Amino acid sequence: MMRKRPRIVIVGGGFGGIACARQLGGADADVLLLDRRNHSLFTPLLYQVATAALSPSDIAEPIRKALGRWKNIRVQMAEVTGVDSAAREVTVKDGAPISYDYLVLATGSDYDYFGHDDWRTHAPGLKTVNEARVIRQRLLLSYEQAEATDDPDLRRALLTHVVVGGGPTGVEMAGAMVELGRHMIPRDFRNIRPADLRVMLIEAGPRLLSAFPEELSDYARDYLVRHGVEVVTNTPVEAMTDSSVTMGGETIQVGSVVWGAGVRGSPAAQWLGVQTHRGNRMPVARDMTVEGYPGIYALGDTAAMPADDGKPLPALAQVAKQQGEHLGRALRALIERGEPVPAFTFRNRGNTAVVGRNAAVFDFGKRRMKGRLAWYLWALVHVYLLINAEKRVLVTIQWVWRYLTRQRGARLIDETPPQVPAATSPGVAPKPEVH
Amino acid sequence: MMRKRPRIVIVGGGFGGIACARQLGGADADVLLLDRRNHSLFTPLLYQVATAALSPSDIAEPIRKALGRWKNIRVQMAEVTGVDSAAREVTVKDGAPISYDYLVLATGSDYDYFGHDDWRTHAPGLKTVNEARVIRQRLLLSYEQAEATDDPDLRRALLTHVVVGGGPTGVEMAGAMVELGRHMIPRDFRNIRPADLRVMLIEAGPRLLSAFPEELSDYARDYLVRHGVEVVTNTPVEAMTDSSVTMGGETIQVGSVVWGAGVRGSPAAQWLGVQTHRGNRMPVARDMTVEGYPGIYALGDTAAMPADDGKPLPALAQVAKQQGEHLGRALRALIERGEPVPAFTFRNRGNTAVVGRNAAVFDFGKRRMKGRLAWYLWALVHVYLLINAEKRVLVTIQWVWRYLTRQRGARLIDETPPQVPAATSPGVAPKPEVH
Numbered sequence: 001m002m003r004k005r006p007r008i009v010i011v012g013g014g015f016g017g018i019a020c021a022r023q024l025g026g027a028d029a030d031v032l033l034l035d036r037r038n039h040s041l042f043t044p045l046l047y048q049v050a051t052a053a054l055s056p057s058d059i060a061e062p063i064r065k066a067l068g069r070w071k072n073i074r075v076q077m078a079e080v081t082g083v084d085s086a087a088r089e090v091t092v093k094d095g096a097p098i099s100y101d102y103l104v105l106a107t108g109s110d111y112d113y114f115g116h117d118d119w120r121t122h123a124p125g126l127k128t129v130n131e132a133r134v135i136r137q138r139l140l141l142s143y144e145q146a147e148a149t150d151d152p153d154l155r156r157a158l159l160t161h162v163v164v165g166g167g168p169t170g171v172e173m174a175g176a177m178v179e180l181g182r183h184m185i186p187r188d189f190r191n192i193r194p195a196d197l198r199v200m201l202i203e204a205g206p207r208l209l210s211a212f213p214e215e216l217s218d219y220a221r222d223y224l225v226r227h228g229v230e231v232v233t234n235t236p237v238e239a240m241t242d243s244s245v246t247m248g249g250e251t252i253q254v255g256s257v258v259w260g261a262g263v264r265g266s267p268a269a270q271w272l273g274v275q276t277h278r279g280n281r282m283p284v285a286r287d288m289t290v291e292g293y294p295g296i297y298a299l300g301d302t303a304a305m306p307a308d309d310g311k312p313l314p315a316l317a318q319v320a321k322q323q324g325e326h327l328g329r330a331l332r333a334l335i336e337r338g339e340p341v342p343a344f345t346f347r348n349r350g351n352t353a354v355v356g357r358n359a360a361v362f363d364f365g366k367r368r369m370k371g372r373l374a375w376y377l378w379a380l381v382h383v384y385l386l387i388n389a390e391k392r393v394l395v396t397i398q399w400v401w402r403y404l405t406r407q408r409g410a411r412l413i414d415e416t417p418p419q420v421p422a423a424t425s426p427g428v429a430p431k432p433e434v435h
Numbered sequence: 436m437m438r439k440r441p442r443i444v445i446v447g448g449g450f451g452g453i454a455c456a457r458q459l460g461g462a463d464a465d466v467l468l469l470d471r472r473n474h475s476l477f478t479p480l481l482y483q484v485a486t487a488a489l490s491p492s493d494i495a496e497p498i499r500k501a502l503g504r505w506k507n508i509r510v511q512m513a514e515v516t517g518v519d520s521a522a523r524e525v526t527v528k529d530g531a532p533i534s535y536d537y538l539v540l541a542t543g544s545d546y547d548y549f550g551h552d553d554w555r556t557h558a559p560g561l562k563t564v565n566e567a568r569v570i571r572q573r574l575l576l577s578y579e580q581a582e583a584t585d586d587p588d589l590r591r592a593l594l595t596h597v598v599v600g601g602g603p604t605g606v607e608m609a610g611a612m613v614e615l616g617r618h619m620i621p622r623d624f625r626n627i628r629p630a631d632l633r634v635m636l637i638e639a640g641p642r643l644l645s646a647f648p649e650e651l652s653d654y655a656r657d658y659l660v661r662h663g664v665e666v667v668t669n670t671p672v673e674a675m676t677d678s679s680v681t682m683g684g685e686t687i688q689v690g691s692v693v694w695g696a697g698v699r700g701s702p703a704a705q706w707l708g709v710q711t712h713r714g715n716r717m718p719v720a721r722d723m724t725v726e727g728y729p730g731i732y733a734l735g736d737t738a739a740m741p742a743d744d745g746k747p748l749p750a751l752a753q754v755a756k757q758q759g760e761h762l763g764r765a766l767r768a769l770i771e772r773g774e775p776v777p778a779f780t781f782r783n784r785g786n787t788a789v790v791g792r793n794a795a796v797f798d799f800g801k802r803r804m805k806g807r808l809a810w811y812l813w814a815l816v817h818v819y820l821l822i823n824a825e826k827r828v829l830v831t832i833q834w835v836w837r838y839l840t841r842q843r844g845a846r847l848i849d850e851t852p853p854q855v856p857a858a859t860s861p862g863v864a865p866k867p868e869v870h
Contacts, residue, residue, distance in 0.1 A: 038579060038848040055490035057845035064623035065846065074625050077579045077848070095583065130850040144473060144512045148530070188499035190509050390836045390844055394829060401825045409825055410492035411500065413473040413512075415565040419851055 005030050006335055009090055009100035011080050011268070013040045013063040016300035016320035017106035023328025025070030029335050032098065034090070036079040038062055039129075042386060044317060045395070046126045047169060050135040050258070051176040052408040058395055060129060061387040080107075083271040085293050102295050102331060105282075106324060107266035109301035109315055111259050112279065121420045122240045123162075123257035126169050133418040135258055139177065140413050142255030143184070147191050157253030159196045162245045164237050165261030166203030167211070168353035171220050173258050174201040174229045175356035182228065183406040199229045202247060204236035204261070209353060209361065211314065212368075216361040219370045223355045263315055265302040272296070277304040277312060286343035288327050297331075297341075299323035307346060318349050354378050357403075440465050441770055444525055444535035446515050446703070448475045448498040451735035451755035452541035458763025460505030464770050467533065469525070471514040473497055474564075477821060479752060480830070481561045482604060485570040485693070486611040487843040493830055495564060496822040515542075518706040520728050537730050537766060540717075541759060542701035544736035544750055546694050547714065556855045557675045558597075558692035561604050568853040570693055574612065575848050577690030578619070582626050592688030594631045597680045599672050600696030601638030602646070603788035606655050608693050609636040609664045610791035617663065618841040634664050637682060639671035639696070644788060644796065646749065651796040654805045658790045672696075698750055700737040707731070712739040712747060721778035723762050732766075732776075734758035742781060753784050789813050792838075 006029045010017045013035035024031045042059040049056055067073045078092040083105075089097040111125030124131040139161065146158040159181075163174045181197040201208070201224065207217045208224075208231065221231050232247070239246035244253050262279070269275075269282035272293060276282055281304035284290055288297040288305065299305075300320030304312035313319045323344055330341040352374070354360040360378040362369040369377065379399060386392045398409055441464045445452045448470035459466045477494040484491055502508045513527040518540075524532040546560030559566040574596065581593040594616075598609045616632040636643070636659065642652045643659075643666065656666050667682070674681035679688050697714070704710075704717035707728060712718055716739035719725055723732040723740065734740075735755030739747035748754050758779055765776040787809070789795040795813040797804040804812065814834060821827045833844055 037850060038575065038846070055492045055845075057490045057847050060847050062623070062846040065842065068623035071625075075623075076583060078583075128850055129847065140473065148511060148513075188497070188503035188510075190506075390832070390842075393832055394844075397825070397828055397832070405825075407500065407825075409829075410490075411473070411497040412492050412495050412564065414853075415472060415563055416854055416856060418849075418853075421851060 006101040007032065007099065008102045008104065008331060009034065009098060010104040010106060011035075011090065012106035012108055012266075012300070012302075013037070013066075013075075014043075014106060014108045014300065014320065015317045016108075016324035017104065018063070018066055019321045019324030020104055020106060020299070020328040020331075021067050021073055023325055024332055025067070025073060027072060027332045027335065029072065029331075031070075031073040032100075033063060033067065033073065033075050034078045034080055034092070034098070035063055035075075036077065037128075038064070038077050040066055040387075041129065043127065044382060044385075046129075046132050047172045047176055049129070049132040049410070050126060050139070050173065051180050052136055052140065052411040053176070053180075053402060054395065054398060055410050056129045056132065058391055058398070059386070061391075066387075080271070083268075083296070085272060085296060088295070100295070103297070104327060104331075105268040105271075105290075105296065105298040105302060106300050106320065107268045107302045108320075109263040109265050109279075112262040112264035113259070114262065119240055119259065122242050123164060123259040124420045125259040126173070130418055131420060133414065134420050135256065136410075136412070137414055137417050138256040139180070140411055141417075143181070143189065143192070144413070146196070146255070147189050153253075155192065155196060156198070157243065158255040159192065160198040160200070160252060160254045161256050161258070162200045162202060162252075162254050163258045163260060164202050164245075165259065166201060166205070166208035166231075166233065167260055167262075168209065170201055170203070170258075170260035171208055171224070172354050173260060174199055174224055174231075175227070175354070175359075177258075178224075178228050179357060179406075180408060184408070184411075197228070201229050201231050202235055202237060202245075203231070203233045206234055208233070211351065212353070212361060212363050216363060216368060216370055220353070220355045220361060223359045227356055263301060265304075265315075268298060268302045279304075279315070281312065281315070287330075287341040288323065288344060289341070297327055299327055305344065313346055314351075316351065319346055322346060352378050352381070441536040442467065442534065443537045443539065443766060444469065444533060445539040445541060446470075446525065447541035447543055447701075447735070447737075448472070448501075448510075449478075449541060449543045449735065449755065450752045451543075451759035452539065453498070453501055454756045454759030455539055455541060455734070455763035455766075456502050456508055456759075458760055459767055460502070460508060462507065462767045462770065464507065464766070466505075466508040467535075468498060468502065468508065468510050469513045469515055469527070469533070470498055470510075471512065472563075473499070473512050475501055475822075476564065478562065479817060479820075481564075481567050482607045482611055484564070484567040484845070485561060485574070485608065486615050487571055487575065487846040488611070488837060489830060489833060490845050491564045491567065493826055493833070494821070496826075501822075515706070518703075518731070520707060520731060523730070535730070538732070539762060539766075540703040540706075540725075540731065540733040540737060541735050541755065542703045542737045543755075544698040544700050544714075547697040547699035548694070549697065554675055554694065557677050558599060558694035559855045560694040561608070565853055566855060568849065569855050570691065571845075571847070572849055572852050573691035574615070575846055576852075578616070578624065578627070579848070581631070581690070582624050588688075590627065590631060591633070592678065593690040594627065595633040595635070595687060595689045596691050596693070597635045597637060597687075597689050598693045598695060599637050599680075600694065601636060601640070601643035601666075601668065602695055602697075603644065605636055605638070605693075605695035606643055606659070607789050608695060609634055609659060610662070610789065610794075613659075613663050614792060614841075615843060619843070619846075632663070636664050636666050637670055637672060637680075638666070638668045641669055643668070646786065647788070647796060647798050648803055651798060651803060651805055655788070655790045655796060658794045662791055698736060700739075700750075703733060703737045714739075714750070716747060716750070722765075722776040723758065723779065724776070732762055734762055740779065748781050749786075751786065754781055757781060787813050787816070
């Protein structure tokens with residue numbers, strides 16, 4: 001009698017989900033990948049879309065295309081709304097429940113507004129193409145409006161841009177925003193001056209890049225300040241609107257706000273009813289299983305897996321990707337040869353952030369790097385990790401062009417302005433956090 | 436006593452307006468270019484954005500960037516609402532009136548829905564980035580929905596795409612749509628077959644490409660039919676919704692509709708109260724002046740200038756560009772040396788349309804070309820005419836990539852679907868047409 005081919009459902013087409021599916025290509029299983037979007041996004045370069053340096057499609061790949069060559073893999077655009085672990089079914093919006101034998105939750109994370117979800121529309125984060133488009137739109141429009149107005153107070157407000165959160169995303173955005181303005185204004189505008197531009201980077205904690213060694217934090221801060229970014233630490237944001245930010249009791253009028261402060265795991269834990277760690281991350285064992293839910297695995301930003309030191313692994317693309325590859329290979333061995341899923345070990349390839357032109361930082365654990373050489377390495381690594389050879393060539397050309405001319409090629413203001421949806425996961429009330 | 440520098444206001448940053456402004460760069464005049472958008476668009480390639488082959492920024496250039504190097508030129512994003520020729524002022528939405536000494540109306544054209552303006556949201560045309568995004572979104576989503584459904588009627592409807600209008604835009608769209616589907620379905624989809632795909636090209640007149648010699652029309656038709664396009668001539672569309680088209684008394688369910696049937700001039704003639712020619716084009720003399728309005732010039736699609744045979748010059752990018760260059764040079768000579776504006780003569784560089792892979796047509800008047808060589812020439816000419824060297828390289832790489840792999844790089848479905856605004860020029864009631 002022939003054994004029924006097991007069905008593996010992967011939820012999420014980010015770094016982890018795609019890596020897992022790729023390892024299962026051609027395996028003796030039916031694989032179904034579900035994502036509410038049709039594309040997988042190379043999010044580390046999304047800040048370059050937001051600052052008009054790259055186009056969305058330069059860093060986005062249709063999930064179908066990424067997995068099209070393997071006939072045992074199907075892809076479906078669907079918004080998952082829950083998991084019925086007793087029935088072994090995933091429930092989706094606008095569709096019949098989908099049954100699974102093995103379920104991989106690779107649903108990633110979203111920005112955490114720390115209880116102020118209404119700030120999301122004022123200060124988009126950098127997780128989706130749409131958010132990057134909204135930020136680009138607001139940035140570029142504020143320059144147009146500042147150029148058109150005769151009111152000096154309004155002009156100053158429009159040219160004040162605030163980035164909230166001093167992590168890699170915030171540092172990268174602030175650096176790119178000041179670079180965009182300083183080179184675009186003198187050439188292309190007549191009524192505004194580079195000195196009118198004000199880019200502020202607000203961090204609630206004591207230093208930028210808190211996940212990096214202090215030496216690299218200091219370097220990033222010095223570089224940004226030297227290039228005209230106002231870095232404000234130890235100062236949480238208290239309130240905001242589309243055109244104002246309040247912090248330290250003071251309210252300033254602004255042209256745009258960008259959010260880069262902390263992430264929280266997707267609601268996948270709430271689908272299962274599992275208590276979460278800090279940042280709404282679901283606790284998993286070293287083999288990525290969720291305790292009490294046989295056949296269900298979680299990985300990437302939405303999972304909290306203990307590292308050797310007992311602390312959870314960081315929410316990084318490289319962690320998700322390695323976990324996805326590990327689990328994909330392991331599930332294949334489990335299905336085809338009955339081998340149990342081995343424990344995962346993270347190999348740190350280096351944590352990095354780009355600070356500006358010719359300036360990046362790398363932390364390899366024992367060794368670290370900063371400055372021009374780190375920047376070249378950053379560029380090389382990111383081009384190498386990009387989707388395919390076409391995107392690599394396209395991005396390289398645009399980077400070289402920008403490096404030589406300081407011109408940005410994607411300064412497009414949409415005729416119908418993109419909008420931030422009010423909330424990405426309405427109706428999901430997270431369970432209280434443990435840990 | 437120093438003469439006051441004259442002020443030239445150019446309305447419209449398309450082919451004509453940009454060419455005119457460029458010739459006035461560094462002239463002894465203050466030039467102001469107004470456009471409601473921040474970018475100039477290379478519209479001949481917009482169908483490639485709509486069919487996921489190129490990104491919007493590959494074919495869009497910020498107007499500021501195009502003209503930034505000349506300090507006597509200012510650019511302002513503004514929607515012009517009228518002209519007060521007595522006061523020599525242009526009125527704009529949300530701003531004070533703008534005075535001029537010379538006014539250049541280069542406001543282009545929009546698709547003509549022949550009295551059915553409500554069709555605009557069902558069947559977007561190909562004039563703006565937003566419309567191209569809407570078409571791309573609907574095309575790609577219809578494939579996703581067809582893949583997901585179990586209902587064979589719904590699947591067939593979703594995979595039926597209708598292009599209305601057999602001019603160059605319609606022919607290019609139909610060819611590109613069938614190419615997109617035939618190569619994307621077998622590789623990346625599992626539940627739908629290339630044979631399920633139906634692309635229809637509907638033309639009210641007796642033949643496709645009616646502005647071309649019949650030999651080239653026949654070639655285009657044969658090519659499209661051979662590659663699976665259903666070409667329907669002598670059949671006007673009678674009704675439509677977002678998901679259906681009625682023609683010849685029959686209603687078919689469709690996945691998307693694209694409009695490419697006839698253009699009409701912008702409302703610039705109505706700003707002046709001038710009676711228009713067919714297609715709402717404003718009659719102008721050979722020196723581009725509008726009779727009865729000294730100091731006002733009109734060019735490009737919005738103007739109807741008599742050619743040597745008495746018929747108006749066609750609404751083509753090359754006409755607008757040559758007219759803009761001519762007028763810019765002439766205004767400079769007028770202002771700097773008091774020379775009158777000479778009559779314009781159009782030099783036909785060849786009318787062209789691309790039909791599919793390795794297939795294009797060229798009409799040079801006396802000579803004509805079709806097939807693979809015409810296609811290479813088409814590609815060369817369009818790359819050469821593109822915005823700048825960076826865009827030329829980027830587009831070339833994407834074309835070569837697509838040619839080799841048949842893969843399209845910009846298959847992005849937006850998270851927040853783009854919308855077609857109901858009407859682009861609300862509140863303007865065109866005067867009755869003459870001619």
